[in-house]
Amino acid sequence: MARIPEELVDSIRSQADIVDVVSDYVTLRRSGKNYLGLCPFHDEKTPSFSVNQERQMFHCFGCGKGGSVFSFLMEHENVTFVEAVHHVARRLHITIPDTQGEREAGSEAESLARVTRFAALFFHDRLLNSDRDSVVRRYAEQRGLSEETIKSFGLGYAPDSWNDLLSAAREKGIGADWLVKAGLAKTGEQRTYDAFRKRLIFPIQAPSGRVVGFGGRALTDEDQPKYLNSPESPIYRKSQVLYGLYQARDALRRQGQALVVEGYMDLLGLHEQGIQGVVALCGTALTREQARLLARYGQQAYLVYDSDQAGVRATWRAIEPLVESGLWTRIVRLPEDYDPDSYVREHGPDGFMKLVEQADSLADFMGYHANLQAAGDRDEVFRTLAGLIRKTANLVHREMYREEAERRFPALQGLLASELRRPTGPGGPGGSGTVGRDRQASPAAPARDGDERVERDLVQLMLSDRTIAELVEGQLEPQDFKYPLYRRIVEQCLAGLGGERSYDLSSLIDTIDDEEAVRVITELINTSDSGVHLEQRARDHIVRIKQKRLKESMARLMEQIKQMETGGRSSELNDAMATYMELKQQEKVLLRSARGD
Known part of the structure; x- marks a missing residue:
C-alpha cells in the first residue's frame, strides 16, 4: 500500500466494476441481486460462485474464497496487492506513477509478465515494420493472414538473429536471466542466445490478456522443428491456457459454444473467414483444466481436429475431459486430408459451418471409427x-447422450440405461464421485445455536447498512459479542466508521489480514437480504445480546453470593445483593424499552 497513495487506491477501487473484471474469467449470469458462475478456484459443475455488484465483493459457497476485485486478481493471477491495483488501473486507463524501487520490489510473476509484455511488443513491431518482400511477410500472405488478424492477435516476427531480442531487452534494463526464465532465451556453454529465431510468433495470452508465453512457427521447411513453444514458467502452465480465448471470450458468451482446434494457424484461418468463438491448444493434449476453463464461458464444445490418424487419436483423448466438465460435446468430422484451415479456405465459412451443424454425437463418432462387426x-x-456418459454430472446431458447412443446402436436399448443406474464408485452412478462432490458445492449452513444466529445476523446487518453499524457502535462494545470471529468482524466494521473515508467494505476487506473473517464477511454480504424493518431487527438483536450479557453477569454474581452465604461473608454479601438487584433493574428497563413501554 505504501507504494501507491491510499487516495489513488481508493479512487481506482471506487471506479472498478468487479462484475466487469470477473467476467474476463467467468461467465456470470444474474440471479436476483447477485451474479452467479462456475468458481475459477475449484472444480465444480453447479455454479456456487457469487458476485455482489452493489458491494463489489465475491464469494464462493463451495470453496469459501471471497474478497474484493483486488483479492480476486491476486488469487487468480498470483500477483501482489500492488500488482492487482495496477491491473485494474490499466483497465480504467488510470496512470500510476512508476518508480525504480517499485519495479525492483515486484514479484517474480509480475516481473516475468513485464518481460513477456516487452517481448510481445518487440516481436509485433518487427513484423509490422518488416519489408513486404521479407520471408515473414511472404509467409503471412501465403497463409492468408490479414493486417487485422496480425494486430488482433498481436502476431510477431522473431528475426533471424542470435541476439536481437537480448540486445533490445538490455537497452530496456531487462537482464538476460529474466529472458531465460521466461523461455525467451537459452544459455549454452559459452553464451546466451535468443530462443526464437526466424519464426512467426504467436503470443499466448491468459483470459485477462496478459501475455504468458509464445509459440513460434518456422517460415521454411528447412527450419525444424516446425513449431516451437515456450517452456512452462511461474506464469505459464500449458495445461491451463487456451490460445485465442482472450479474443474469443465475448463470442463464447454470446454463442454459448466453442470450436476447439489443435493449432494456432487453424484458429487464425477460421478467424480470417469471420468464424468466432474458436480456441486452440498450446502444443498439448486437451486437459481437464482447459475443459473446465472453457466451461466457464459456454455450454457446448465442438472438437474440430485434423482428419488424419493423429487427429482422430487426439479427438478420442479430448472427448472425456469435455464431457466430464459438463460441456455438451460434439465432433466435427473433416474429410480426409483436411485440417480446419485448409477446409475453410477451400469451402468458405458457409461450407465449414455446415460441417459444424452436421457434427457427430459421441455415439456417431465411435460408430464411425469402430469395427462393429467384431464382438x-x-x-x-x-x-x-457407458463410461463417458457416467462422467457427466449434468443429468440432462446424461439422458440425451443415452438416447443418442440407443438410436445409433439399437442393440444397446435397455442395456445402457441399466448400466448407468449401476453404482460404480463413491459418487454413485457417476462412478468417479463427481456428482456427489458437486452437490456439496453449496453446503447447507451448519447448525448454529440461538446466540450465534443472533450475533451472525446482527453482523450481517452491520455489513449491509452503515446506519446499523453506527447503531451498534452506540449500543454495544465488541466484547459484548460472545463469538471471537464475530467480535473481530465487529471491531473491523467499527474501525471502518472512523475518519473521513466512506464505509467501504471492499476497502475494509483489502486491509483485513484474517482469512476466516474475510470468508465470513463475503459470505454474509452475498447472502444478505434487502428485506424490510432491518433497523428493527438490529435493535431486537441488540436487546437479546444485552439481555444475554446481563443474565450471564447475574448468574456469575449469584454463584458468588452463594459462596458468600456459605462462608459467612456478610459485609460483602450486602454489596453483592445490591449489585444483583441493580442488574435485574437494568434488565427490566431494557425489556420495557424493547417493547416501547
Whole structure:
C-alpha cells in the first residue's frame, strides 16, 4: 500500500466494476441481486460462485474464497496487492506513477509478465515494420493472414538473429536471466542466445490478456522443428491456457459454444473467414483444466481436429475431459486430408459451418471409427460410451447422450440405461464421485445455536447498512459479542466508521489480514437480504445480546453470593445483593424499552 497513495487506491477501487473484471474469467449470469458462475478456484459443475455488484465483493459457497476485485486478481493471477491495483488501473486507463524501487520490489510473476509484455511488443513491431518482400511477410500472405488478424492477435516476427531480442531487452534494463526464465532465451556453454529465431510468433495470452508465453512457427521447411513453444514458467502452465480465448471470450458468451482446434494457424484461418468463438491448444493434449476453463464461458464444445490418424487419436483423448466438465460435446468430422484451415479456405465459412451443424454425437463418432462387426469392438464401444456418459454430472446431458447412443446402436436399448443406474464408485452412478462432490458445492449452513444466529445476523446487518453499524457502535462494545470471529468482524466494521473515508467494505476487506473473517464477511454480504424493518431487527438483536450479557453477569454474581452465604461473608454479601438487584433493574428497563413501554 505504501507504494501507491491510499487516495489513488481508493479512487481506482471506487471506479472498478468487479462484475466487469470477473467476467474476463467467468461467465456470470444474474440471479436476483447477485451474479452467479462456475468458481475459477475449484472444480465444480453447479455454479456456487457469487458476485455482489452493489458491494463489489465475491464469494464462493463451495470453496469459501471471497474478497474484493483486488483479492480476486491476486488469487487468480498470483500477483501482489500492488500488482492487482495496477491491473485494474490499466483497465480504467488510470496512470500510476512508476518508480525504480517499485519495479525492483515486484514479484517474480509480475516481473516475468513485464518481460513477456516487452517481448510481445518487440516481436509485433518487427513484423509490422518488416519489408513486404521479407520471408515473414511472404509467409503471412501465403497463409492468408490479414493486417487485422496480425494486430488482433498481436502476431510477431522473431528475426533471424542470435541476439536481437537480448540486445533490445538490455537497452530496456531487462537482464538476460529474466529472458531465460521466461523461455525467451537459452544459455549454452559459452553464451546466451535468443530462443526464437526466424519464426512467426504467436503470443499466448491468459483470459485477462496478459501475455504468458509464445509459440513460434518456422517460415521454411528447412527450419525444424516446425513449431516451437515456450517452456512452462511461474506464469505459464500449458495445461491451463487456451490460445485465442482472450479474443474469443465475448463470442463464447454470446454463442454459448466453442470450436476447439489443435493449432494456432487453424484458429487464425477460421478467424480470417469471420468464424468466432474458436480456441486452440498450446502444443498439448486437451486437459481437464482447459475443459473446465472453457466451461466457464459456454455450454457446448465442438472438437474440430485434423482428419488424419493423429487427429482422430487426439479427438478420442479430448472427448472425456469435455464431457466430464459438463460441456455438451460434439465432433466435427473433416474429410480426409483436411485440417480446419485448409477446409475453410477451400469451402468458405458457409461450407465449414455446415460441417459444424452436421457434427457427430459421441455415439456417431465411435460408430464411425469402430469395427462393429467384431464382438470385442462392440463390447469396447459399449463400455467406452457407458463410461463417458457416467462422467457427466449434468443429468440432462446424461439422458440425451443415452438416447443418442440407443438410436445409433439399437442393440444397446435397455442395456445402457441399466448400466448407468449401476453404482460404480463413491459418487454413485457417476462412478468417479463427481456428482456427489458437486452437490456439496453449496453446503447447507451448519447448525448454529440461538446466540450465534443472533450475533451472525446482527453482523450481517452491520455489513449491509452503515446506519446499523453506527447503531451498534452506540449500543454495544465488541466484547459484548460472545463469538471471537464475530467480535473481530465487529471491531473491523467499527474501525471502518472512523475518519473521513466512506464505509467501504471492499476497502475494509483489502486491509483485513484474517482469512476466516474475510470468508465470513463475503459470505454474509452475498447472502444478505434487502428485506424490510432491518433497523428493527438490529435493535431486537441488540436487546437479546444485552439481555444475554446481563443474565450471564447475574448468574456469575449469584454463584458468588452463594459462596458468600456459605462462608459467612456478610459485609460483602450486602454489596453483592445490591449489585444483583441493580442488574435485574437494568434488565427490566431494557425489556420495557424493547417493547416501547
